[in-house]
Amino acid sequence: MAGSAPGAIAATAADPAEAALLLRVLSTFLREDVVGLRTRSTVVERPDGTWLRLADGGDGAALLLPVVEDGFQSRYAARLPLLVRKSHGTDGTDGTDGTDGTDGTDGTDGTDGTDGTDAAELTGCEAVLGALSALADPADRAGFDAFAEECRQTLATMRLHDRTAAEVADALTARYGTDAADWTGLAAGLAHDTLAARLDHPVYPTARGRSALDDDQLRSYAPEFHPRFGLRWLAVPRHALTVRGGAAPLPEHWPSPADLGLAELSGSHLALPVHPLTVGAPLREALRAAGLEGEAVLAGRPYLEAVPTLSMRTVALTADPALHLKLPLATATLGLRNRRTIKPGTLVDGAAGQRLLETVIAREPRFTDTVLLADETVYAHAGHELLAVLCRRYPAGLDHAVILPMAALLSEAPGGRLLIDRLAERFYGGDPVALLDACLTLLFDWQTTLFGYGMALESHQQNVSLVFDRPPDGGTRLRLLLKDNDGPRVNIRRMREALGGDAPDPAAFDDARIFGEDDRAVTDLFTTITLHLCAGAYAFGLARHGRAPLRTLTGLVRDRLAEAVERLGTGPGEPGAVLRAAVLDAHELPVKAMITAGTLLTKERSGAADINKHYTTGPNYLRRVRDPK
Incomplete structure (x- = not known):
């Protein structure tokens, strides 16, 4: 050397x-x-x-x-x-x-x-992992071995992405057109999910890897390849299935057992969709664990065609792109312990979280037309995390809008340019910083308003979609579209003060970790999700791509957040004062420790009550720098 x-x-x-x-x-x-x-x-x-x-x-x-x-x-x-x-x-x-x-x-x-x-x-x-593992406590060596496997899986996926980039870009342009800024409607929005799936996560380094899936399975079912495939269906005894969502909850496309070739079960069973990757050993084990072996019957043929969304386990029906089905998968992403199954309790929490957001919007009418909610009140499960479905229904009236997850903004569009540049050309006079400014203004207004009610959402880049269109009166209209509201954090004292009798009963939620008696968990979630992933990541990302100096972009983030904080009131004890102290002026900020909690350490070793809300600290890039350079 x-x-x-x-x-x-x-x-x-x-x-x-x-x-x-x-x-x-x-x-x-x-x-x-x-x-x-x-x-x-x-x-x-x-x-x-x-x-x-x-x-x-x-x-x-x-x-x-x-x-x-x-x-x-x-x-x-x-x-x-x-x-x-x-x-x-x-x-x-x-x-x-x-x-x-x-x-x-x-x-x-x-x-x-x-x-x-x-x-x-x-x-x-x-x-490198071997050298670092040698310094770890012997009790943690298995976690390092597991992370080494994550790296192997991710590296194989990255190479697959490189080999197929031109092929996928050609397929997307053939189906939706050459300009990604003109991909309108919910069906075309799935193409933006494909672009986002080929981009690295801003925090988790092995996010492209999915445990135990090979290249053929990825090409057949992963969003980065934009495949179409038939759903499998399980006929489940009615007595074993919990269905929530109103008088006629299941969507109109829902098959009967007869549609699946199981007419003899029509009076006794209901159909439950199953992801093709769950069929086989995972499904057999789930049926044994749920006591349904011999009672539930897997239909022999697929029914209804689907396209994967960015989350992979959630699929959109090609016959009805406004209907997404969230289906459990026996795989993991973003950490060994971050399994893609669906615990029945999260379905309860998602519906309750949606009702809470609707309560806030009813009190804050300026968000009625700018913050859209996907309906997540319809679901079914058989008491097992692999035997469940969430029926997510998107709002009507989006046929002429460009819809994309925030995660897609810095992705590469067909032709090689950043998607944010193409969108800026169509909607913001060619200025990507102006587009970011508009996103930050609305995002911070909404999220700080929620904070004023004592609440923060786990609305990261995948769970927040941007909706761009040109209304009849001209100009550009930007809206937020939210989904997956099952993991918030709530200061129940502040919420009761703000909502009075409309405050939710914690008993309406399944996860007791959602509620606390102070602001700490709420500010941690606001900082790590809304600030870092939905704002800071774009300031640093656009600077890295040379769209503006970093100081200008982080200053924009700070200014827009400060304006939103001021609207909350910054007197002693007021929500704005809490956010100013905990976020704008803090010397350090909480930072997700996702590898530590998700793979490297067991929960007993890390002490993580929630692997997605386990933190370390990092510098506050929003603090004013006195150096005028």
């Missing part, structure tokens, strides 16, 4: 896909302080840049990570896709004495912080 340049090493040691993945993994490990990488490291400045040095034992062994100033949820991010492992020699003679090691007299080459004789370069995911 002596005399070599780290940049050259990184360029040749791994293929581009693995190098990109490893950069994200290292940055995430640093942000979440895995094995003390953030809090136990020493900063070492070298001629090529900044390195972090983490002691690896009592004999002078160490790991060195090249880093760069970042600021989005972490002070540093990985600068190169590698770790350097030194086996010994940190006694001040080789330039790694914890100061700067650049006095030119110690025989180092001034590039990587080593003396060129006792260091190993680790440039692949497996090697």
Whole structure:
């Protein structure tokens, strides 16, 4: 390694896909302080840049990570896709004495912080994870092994995406047209889901991976390939099925057992849709666990054609794109423990959450036409997380609107340009920053209003859709479309003060974690979801793409949030004062520790009550910087 340049090493040691993945993994490990990488490291400045040095034992062994100033949820991010492992020699003679090691007299080459004789370069995911796993508590080694498998799955998916990019783009343009900004209506909106599915998650580095699914299964059922497939159906005894949603709850397309070739069961059974990937061993085990083996009957043929949405387990019917069916899958994404099944209690919470949002909108009429809610009050389950369905109905009147999940904004549209640029050309005079400004203004107005009622939503980039159109009176109209409202956090004291007799009874919800007696869980969720994922990620993303300086974009986020906070009132104890102190002016902000809670550590080891709401801390990129540059 002596005399070599780290940049050259990184360029040749791994293929581009693995190098990109490893950069994200290292940055995430640093942000979440895995094995003390953030809090136990020493900063070492070298001629090529900044390195972090983490002691690896009592004999002078160490790991060195090249880093760069970042600021989005972490002070540093990985600068190169590698770790350097030194086996010994940190006694001040080789330039790694914890100061700067650049006095030119110690025989180092001034590039990587080593003396060129006792260091190993680790440039692949497996090697890097192995070195970090060696520093972990033995009780956590299994989690590192599981995450290594996530990396393998993700890398295989990334390579598959690279191989199929042109094929998928051609198929989308053939079906919907050459300009993604002209893909209108709910059916075409699924094409925007396809674009989003090919983009990396802003926080979780292995989000493209899905456990236990091979390339053929992904091509057949994953949203990034925009496939069409037939749904499978299970005839379930009526006595075993819970159905919620009104006098005639099931949609008009719902098949009878006779439609499925099971006419003899028409009087005793109802049909329950099953995702094709759940058919087989997962379904058999679910039926045994639910006591329905021998009573429930799987129809022998598919019925109704579907297209996957961004969440994959949710599919839209091609015959009725306004109807989405959320179906459990026996796979996991965003962490080993983040299974894509559907616990019956979440169906209860989603319907109750929707009713709560409707209550707020009724009191805040300015949102009547700007915040749209998908109806999630119709569902059925047989008491098992693989035997359930949510029937999500989207609002009418969207045929001429462009509808996309926020997650798609920075995706690459067919032709190679960013989707946000194409949308800006159509709706905002070609200015993507103006488009972001409009999104932030409405988003913060809505979410801070909810905070004033004591509530925050888990409305991340996948659960918030943007609806653009041109109303008859001209101009551009932007609306939000919300779904999946089952995981909010509520300060019940503040909500009762705001809603009085209209405040919900916590007993109407299944998950007791939703309700608390103070603002902490609410501000944490507001910050990590609304601020980081739905605002900050776009400020840093647009800056990375060169659309405007980062300082300008983070200033825009702060200004729009500050304006919304002021509307809440900032007197002592008022909601605006709470948000100002906890978000705008806080020295540090909560940051999701998704790998830690989702894969690396068990719940007993991490202490996470909810793996999606487990936090560490990071810098506040909204604080005013006095430096005028």
